[in-house]
Amino acid sequence: MDFKKISNEELNLRLEKLARSERKLTHVILLHINEVDSRDLHLKMGYESLFSYLVKALHYSESAAYRRLQAARLLKTNPEVAAKIESGALNLSQLTQMQRCLQAENKRGTAVTSQKVTEVLVSMESKSIFESEKILATEFALPAKAKEITKPQKDETIRIEFTLTREQFEALKQAQSLLSHQCPDGSWSEVITQLAKKFNQSKMGKGNNNPTTECSETAQSNTATKKPSMAPRARYRSAISAKTKRYLLAKAHQACEYQAPRTGRRCQANFQLEVDHIKPLALGGEHRAENLRILCRAHNQLAAKKSGLRRFRLGHPH
Numbered sequence: 001m002d003f004k005k006i007s008n009e010e011l012n013l014r015l016e017k018l019a020r021s022e023r024k025l026t027h028v029i030l031l032h033i034n035e036v037d038s039r040d041l042h043l044k045m046g047y048e049s050l051f052s053y054l055v056k057a058l059h060y061s062e063s064a065a066y067r068r069l070q071a072a073r074l075l076k077t078n079p080e081v082a083a084k085i086e087s088g089a090l091n092l093s094q095l096t097q098m099q100r101c102l103q104a105e106n107k108r109g110t111a112v113t114s115q116k117v118t119e120v121l122v123s124m125e126s127k128s129i130f131e132s133e134k135i136l137a138t139e140f141a142l143p144a145k146a147k148e149i150t151k152p153q154k155d156e157t158i159r160i161e162f163t164l165t166r167e168q169f170e171a172l173k174q175a176q177s178l179l180s181h182q183c184p185d186g187s188w189s190e191v192i193t194q195l196a197k198k199f200n201q202s203k204m205g206k207g208n209n210n211p212t213t214e215c216s217e218t219a220q221s222n223t224a225t226k227k228p229s230m231a232p233r234a235r236y237r238s239a240i241s242a243k244t245k246r247y248l249l250a251k252a253h254q255a256c257e258y259q260a261p262r263t264g265r266r267c268q269a270n271f272q273l274e275v276d277h278i279k280p281l282a283l284g285g286e287h288r289a290e291n292l293r294i295l296c297r298a299h300n301q302l303a304a305k306k307s308g309l310r311r312f313r314l315g316h317p318h
Contacts, residue, residue, distance in 0.1 A: 019088070020086075020088075023085055023086050023088055024086050026068075026085060026092070027075075027085045027086050029068065030068060030071055030072040030075050030085075031072075031075070033050070033054070033069065033072040034072050034075065034076050036050065036053070037050050040305070043258075043298055043299060044260060044261070044302070045057070045260045045262075046259060046260035046263065046265035046266060046267050048256060048267050048269030048271070048296045048298050048299065049269070050069055051066065051069055054068065066096065067092040067095075068092065070095065070096040070099040070100065071092045071095040071096060073099055074095050074098060074099040074102070077114070078114060078117055078118065080118065081095065081121065084125065089125040089126055090121060090124065090125060093129055093132075094124050094129070094132045097129075097132055097133060097136055098117070098120065098121060098136065101136050101139075101142065104140070120135065120136070120139050123135050123139075124136075147161075147162075147163065148160070148161065148162040148163075149161040172188075172191070172192075175191060175195055179191055179194050179195075203246075204246055204249065204250075205242070205243070205246045240287075244289060244292070248275060248289065248292055248294050249273070249294060251294075254270050254273075255268040255269060255270050255273075256268060256269045256270070256273065256294060256295050256296040257293045257294050258295055258296070258299035258302075258303075267295075267299055269296040269298075269299075271296060272296055272298075273294050273296055273297075274294070274295055274296070274297055275292055275293075275294065276292070276293050276295045276303060277291055278291050278292070279291055280307050
């Protein structure tokens with residue numbers, strides 16, 4: 001495109017038209033995001049969350065994906081927001097701020113009416129981000145921000161900044177004192193690293209042995225010692241030992257093993273991992289290591305939907 005042949009007036013008109021089209025397209029994108037969510041399409045394609053799908057499949061930046069996801073959620077509960085987006089009265093950053101406030105209120109057990117949401121959004125129209133934050137802070141009595149920052153540095157180190165409550169800091173100080181022999185200089189980075197290593201070791205263990213035999217023997221032992229009236233669910237739950245969970249986690253490389261049927265894409269999420277029966281017990285599946293796998297919570301729930309059965313959630317495999 002040769003911009004030299006375009007007058008200032010025409011350039012301005014073109015840009016205004018493009019901006020209107022972009023806002024309208026943004027609204028349509030948000031509707032599509034909600035539809036993908038309602039169909040669990042992102043899970044079926046092997047993504048552990050809608051956020052992961054937006055970043056990895058659609059190649060949005062993390063901040064752009066987060067804004068669209070939050071705005072889509074607000075749009076789902078407050079459809080009138082659509083007109084505000086298309087007119088430019090409200091932008092994605094403002095809608096994200098609003099949705100975060102509503103989520104915080106929900107966690108506190110405070111119900112926010114649709115009328116209240118509408119009133120606050122009206123007051124935020126055509127306001128700057130700073131002005132919008134001020135309105136929300138007043139309307140929802142927001143506490144001081146506890147922002148976390150994680151930044152990679154050129155020497156491959158990672159800089160982390162976060163805010164602790166007084167109680168959290170006192171607990172960390174106590175740990176610093178207890179670890180003073182191992183971390184004599186009292187460096188917070190060393191203290192936190194030592195705590196993380198000890199926790200990881202307690203959950204994952206030092207070795208990864210094949211527990212197939214152990215699973216079988218444990219199940220048989222439990223069968224022999226349990227009372228006949230005891231439900232199978234309690235017997236199977238007790239049979240999955242920490243050793244077996246560690247083996248399953250190591251075999252799965254500490255990540256969700258779900259694979260999308262069409263593409264074969266593996267989820268590989270490492271958050272909220274759970275042990276799942278590949279063939280459900282109610283359908284004749286056996287309680288052996290080869291019938292167990294690691295799934296993230298989202299894909300474990302998807303598997304439960306597909307089977308139409310209530311899966312036994314055994315907790316974190318660590």
